[in-house]
Every structure is written in structure tokens, then in C-alpha cells.
Amino acid sequence: MTEERIATNLRKGVLEYCVLALLSHGEKYGLELADDLTTRGLIASEGSLYPLLARMRENGLVEPRWDASGTGRPRRYYAITDDGTDQLTTFAQVWASLGAQVDALLEGSR
Amino acid sequence: MTERTAMNANTEGAYLRDVGKRLRALTPEQRDAVLDDVRAHFADAADAGRTPQQAAESLGDPAQFTARVRAELGHEPGRTDRIWRILQWLATGVAVFTVMFVTFLLPDSGEDLDEPGFEIVLLHLIPVLIAALPLFVPARARRITTTAVAVVLTVGSQAVFESMDLYFFLPTAMLTWAALIMPIIARNGRLAVGWRITGAVIAALPGVWLVVSVLVGSFTTDLWGVLWIAISFGLAGLITVGRTWAGIVLAVAGAALLILSPLDPGMLVLAFWSAGGLLLTVGASHALVYARPRKPART
Numbered sequence: 365m366t367e368e369r370i371a372t373n374l375r376k377g378v379l380e381y382c383v384l385a386l387l388s389h390g391e392k393y394g395l396e397l398a399d400d401l402t403t404r405g406l407i408a409s410e411g412s413l414y415p416l417l418a419r420m421r422e423n424g425l426v427e428p429r430w431d432a433s434g435t436g437r438p439r440r441y442y443a444i445t446d447d448g449t450d451q452l453t454t455f456a457q458v459w460a461s462l463g464a465q466v467d468a469l470l471e472g473s474r
Numbered sequence: 475m476t477e478r479t480a481m482n483a484n485t486e487g488a489y490l491r492d493v494g495k496r497l498r499a500l501t502p503e504q505r506d507a508v509l510d511d512v513r514a515h516f517a518d519a520a521d522a523g524r525t526p527q528q529a530a531e532s533l534g535d536p537a538q539f540t541a542r543v544r545a546e547l548g549h550e551p552g553r554t555d556r557i558w559r560i561l562q563w564l565a566t567g568v569a570v571f572t573v574m575f576v577t578f579l580l581p582d583s584g585e586d587l588d589e590p591g592f593e594i595v596l597l598h599l600i601p602v603l604i605a606a607l608p609l610f611v612p613a614r615a616r617r618i619t620t621t622a623v624a625v626v627l628t629v630g631s632q633a634v635f636e637s638m639d640l641y642f643f644l645p646t647a648m649l650t651w652a653a654l655i656m657p658i659i660a661r662n663g664r665l666a667v668g669w670r671i672t673g674a675v676i677a678a679l680p681g682v683w684l685v686v687s688v689l690v691g692s693f694t695t696d697l698w699g700v701l702w703i704a705i706s707f708g709l710a711g712l713i714t715v716g717r718t719w720a721g722i723v724l725a726v727a728g729a730a731l732l733i734l735s736p737l738d739p740g741m742l743v744l745a746f747w748s749a750g751g752l753l754l755t756v757g758a759s760h761a762l763v764y765a766r767p768r769k770p771a772r773t
Contacts, residue, residue: 411534440514
């Protein structure tokens with residue numbers, strides 16, 4: 365398997381938790397989220413973020429709202445919900461133990 | 475409005491219209507939320523100094539973008555398609571069986587039926603061809619064709635044509651209605667509780683029928699009768715909670731009733747036949763909607 369294929373497969377499983385993690389630091393609008401994820405190499409383009417947000421919204425992990433308080437035009441912000449925070453906590457635990465195991469295996473195989 | 479901003483508004487408007495059109499299968503709330511995302515994306519991109527063309531490009535073309543949305547929401551595009559296709563094939567299969575049934579198996583109930591001649595068989599094939607029609611039209615014309623076929627079969631099954639009892643094509647009509655309706659009401663994955671209860675009530679009918687027969691004294695029941703009632707009510711319960719195999723059992727029971735009804739050449743043939751068709755329709759619809767979905771592909 366090529367490096368890209370491995371990375372793609374791994375990203376699929378963790379992407380929604382990365383979104384939750386980003387939102388746990390404060391609400392963000394779509395493009396902001398997309399740029400952040402793209403810079404980190406987690407998604408290729410915005411085209412895969414909005415479909416993911418649609419599912420996370422449907423599952424009650426994130427919540428959008430139009431914010432018209434600023435000067436200019438209203439912006440659509442996404443915030444993490446309580447359920448989303450719970451999911452993120454659970455993921456952090458799983459990731460810590462899974463990551464440790466994988467690391468240990470990789471250390472051993474050297 | 476300058477020429478340039480008009481063109482920009484066009485890009486966004488066209489993209490939104492295309493996305494809206496391709497997400498018709500979603501609930502209005504889901505679709506509106508996605509369209510809001512796209513609107514916000516174009517506005518944010520403009521603020522960041524990108525052109526609408528660039529904004530549209532980064533989302534991918536509408537077909538690809540909406541396919542991803544549907545996949546994430548569990549709307550595997552093939553899923554509702556599969557429900558429709560299998561029900562329509564079932565309708566066609568039942569129509570073929572109906573032809574054999576009416577031509578060869580139906581006990582001559584005193585009407586002077588001629589020998590089952592070749593022309594009669596050919597005449598009977600017309601409903602089969604009608605039932606199969608939606609399977610062979612282009613996808614665009616499918617819904618309208620299925621609707622027309624369902625109406626024609628329903629109205630037609632009320633008619634008697636050349637001493638040919640078209641009423642027996644009612645199960646075919648029922649399955650065609652199911653092929654039309656199920657993909658729509660099952661587009662969000664599972665069935666609303668009202669639909670499940672409707673299915674359960676129909677699944678419970680054979681049990682209710684026997685209980686009533688016993689109560690009014692037209693039947694005395696034995697162990698088999700009790701078992702019959704228990705199975706019928708049990709299936710109804712399992713259908714309410716959305717078990718796939720309860721639908722399969724119900725569909726098989728319905729098919730068995732269709733096949734066995736000519737063996738009891740009483741006044742009840744027609745009643746058993748219709749009941750068999752109804753149970754087959756409800757059971758198959760339920761099983762298809764609750765069939766284990768293939769994992770949606772993600773990108």
C-alpha cells in the first residue's frame with residue numbers, strides 16, 4: 365500500500381474527532397474549519413468537510429447557528445454540543461490506549 | 475449590478491439549484507442545512523478574496539458533492555433503488571404466477587371458461603408486461619411509469635374482461651404501489667413509527683381473524699390455532715421494532731398463502747389470495763427497508 369492510501373484510510377476514522385477537537389477550542393465557521401483541516405493535511409478540500417458536518421449535525425455532535433452580531437453579513441458558525449464533547453472525551457481515551465499499543469508494537473518491531 | 479457580480483451570483487445560484495435538486499431525497503430540514511452550508515461557504519470564500527468559481531471548484535462538482543452528502547447521511551443512492559427494483563420484480567413475478575394460476579389452477583367455478591387457449595394466455599400476459607414496464611424505462615421516467623402502472627393495475631383489477639377475473643392481479647398492483655412508495659418513505663433509512671405500526675397491524679390480521687372466528691364460534695381452536703395466533707402477534711411485535719427477518723417470514727407466509735389458496739376451492743379463494751398478496755407486500759417491503767445496509771463509502 366502506498367503512503368497516501370494508508371494515510372487516507374487512517375484519516376477516515378479520525379476526521380470527525382479532529383473536527384470535534386477543533387471546535388472544542390471555540391466555534392468556527394465552515395471555511396475556517398476547512399482551512400485548518402486542509403493545512404493539517406486532514407482533508408483534501410472543503411468538498412469533504414460539509415458532507416461530514418451534515419452527518420455530525422444529524423447525529424447531534426455539532427450545531428450550526430447564524431451569527432449576525434458582527435458588523436458585516438451574518439456568518440454560519442459551528443459549535444460542539446454536549447454530546448459532541450462526550451464523544452470527544454471517549455475518543456481521546458480510545459486514541460490514547462490504541463496509540464500507545466501501536467507505538468509499543470512499532471518500537472518492538474525495530 | 476456590474477457584469478462581474480451578476481456572473482458571480484449566477485455561479486452560486488446555479489450551484490445551489492443543482493445541489494438542491496440532487497438532494498430531493500433528503501428531508502427538507504437536512505437539505506436546507508446543506509444549502510445553508512453552501513451559501514455560507516460562498517460568502518466566506520468571497521470574504522477571503524476567492525472568486526465564486528474557485529469556491530465552487532473547492533466543493534467539487536454538484537454531483538460529486540451531493541453524492542458525498544448522501545453517503546454520509548446513509549443515503550446510499552443504490553439503496554432506495556434496490557428496494558424499488560426488487561419490489562417491482564416481485565410484482566412482475568407475482569403477475570406471472572397469477573397468469574398460471576388463473577389459466578391453469580383456478581378451479582372452474584361454474585362460469586363457462588373455455589379451454590385455456592393460446593389467445594387467453596396471450597391476453598393474460600398483458601398485465602405481466604404492464605407490471606414489468608417500469609423495469610425497462612429510463613431512470614428519469616421511472617417514477618411516473620411506476621405510478622401509471624400502479625393505477626392501471628389497481629383500476630384494471632376491479633374489472634372483469636372477457637370472463638377473465640382481473641381481480642387476481644390485485645397483489646401485483648399492491649407490490650407496484652409498494653415499489654413506488656417504499657423508496658420514498660424509507661429514504662431516511664428507517665421507517666417512521668406510524669408505518670411500522672401499520673405493517674404490524676397487517677401482520678397481526680391473520681391472528682386477529684382467528685381470534686374473532688373463535689369468539690363468534692365459527693371455529694374451534696386447537697394447539698395449532700394457538701400457535702397461529704402467537705406467531706401472527708409475535709411477527710407484528712417484531713415488525714414494530716424493525717426486525718428484518720420478521721418481514722422475510724411474513725413475506726414467505728404471504729407467498730405460501732398465494733400458492734396454497736387454489737387448494738381450497740371455496741368462496742375464500744379470493745380472500746386468501748388477496749390476504750396472501752397483502753402479507754407478501756408488507757413483509758417484503760419491511761424486510762427490504764431493514765435489510766442490513768452496505769457501509770456507505772466515505773471520502
